[in-house]
Amino acid sequence: MNLKNTFNLGVKELRGLWRDPVMLALIVYAFSLSVWTTANSSPDALSNAAIAIVDEDQSHLSTRISSAFYPPYFVSPRMITAAEMDDRMDQGLDTFAVNIPPDFERDVLGGRSPAIQLNVDATRMSQAFTGGGYIQQIVSAEVSEFVSGHRSETELPVDLALRARYNPSLDPKWFGAISSVIQSITMLSLVLTGSALIREKEHGTVEHLLVMPVTATEIMVSKIWSMGLVVLLGSSFSLLVVVQALMDVPVQGSVALFLAGTALMIFAMTGLGIFLATIAGSMPQFALLLMLALLPLQVLSGAMTPRESMPEIIQNLMLAAPNTHFIILSQGILFRGAGFDVVWPQFLALALIGFVLFQLALVRFRAFLR
Structure with a gap:
């Protein structure tokens, strides 16, 4: 050659x-x-999702849940009434709407299992699919932390600590x-x-x-x-x-x-x-x-x-x-x-x-x- x-x-x-x-x-x-x-x-990650919250409980726990949604995953939550919720989602103003029912904190501390309603605009497919899991994890973490401060519970002898070396x-x-x-x-x-x-x-x-x-x-x-x-x-x-x-x-x-x-x-x-x-x-x-x-x-x-x-x-x-x-x-x-x-x-x-x-x-x- x-x-x-x-x-x-x-x-x-x-x-x-x-x-x-x-x-x-x-x-x-x-x-x-x-x-x-x-x-x-990055379609797999939630970014600046629009969320609204209907707080019918007005308790310390509901306030903690409302303040747990912040950037970069969510925009600052907008506090609305139950009458506004459906109209805002129909207009495409909110991707997620969380409805916290009355007496939510009292039922949680009483050992009952109250439910929080989550409305999702499924037309925004990537955010709707990912955001539902994010919201569920955030609400569960806030409720668990709140309950652990009011009721003594047996702690596990082992704690799992996750550390990512890269990123x-x-x-x-x-x-x-x-x-x-x-x-x-x-x-x-x-x-x-x-x-x-x-x-x-x-x-x-x-x-x-x-x-x-x-x-x-x-x-x-x-x-x-x-x-x-x-x-x-x-x-x-x-x-x-x-x-x-x-x-x-x-x-x-x-x-x-x-x-x-x-x-x-x-x-x-x-x-x-x-x-x-x-x-x-x-x-x-x-x-x-x-x-x-x-x-x-x-x-x-x-x-x-x-x-x-x-x-x-x-x-x-x-x-x-x-x-x-x-x-x-x-x-x-x-x-x-x-x-x-x-x-x-x-x-x-x-x-x-x-x-x-x-x-x-x-x-x-x-x-x-x-």
Whole structure:
């Protein structure tokens, strides 16, 4: 393989990418605005939910419950009457309405089991589903603490203390930002190399390459190093500038070690991208193949759902996917501060999978050129 030819062909790919404004916009968006919006949307967490309280008891306990709802999970509760409750929810002013009945404190202290009514606007699906559990936990905690101060109860001899080493406040933005960077690396590694080959085919420049003194290996390696360099630079910018500097999200481990694993991940995914591009006949067909490839890779790799909760056969099958090992590697380094002595099996797996995908793509690419 002639390194000079490979370098020059790679520079040609970079120039072609520079003249593609749509692809450039996708790269910028994936490593900046997409990371920001994904981290801050956090649909699994409750944020500034509108809540109203009907306090028909006017007791010390009901006041404690009313004051337990505060930002950032809820806005400051609005005290309303029972007659206003239904109208306000119909107008969409409140997502939750808590109705504390008369004599609530007296019934609690008397050992009876009074009920608090919770009305939920189910049209706000993400907040309604999550907020009901939040409110139940808050009310239960306040009642338990109030009762323990008025009645002597037997305490358990063991106390469970939970401490989170990374992200002590369990802010979902921390996990969402880094997960979004990982997903962007996976997506763009496939898209850029595949679209580069499809672009050659659609512009008719493949025939020009065939009459030049270059080999199939040189053409394929040039696309891998050039597009891989773009993804590596984009992921470095996203992690160092967007995630750490702008969003103030810390990482526990070595960024350099993570980028080394990213380089292996890019090598594996760019090979897969070229393989898919040789199967597709046009850009729309390539986009359809991307949907079939990306969805299982993203959903079943452990990025969205822990692998331990999946069927064992799925866990074993997904060990053949490169981003499964990349997710384990990234979470170990960035979340738990793992060193190379801990994540070397994932580095080895990525290198082996990347080599296999490269060979498969090269065989298919040679057939494609013929």
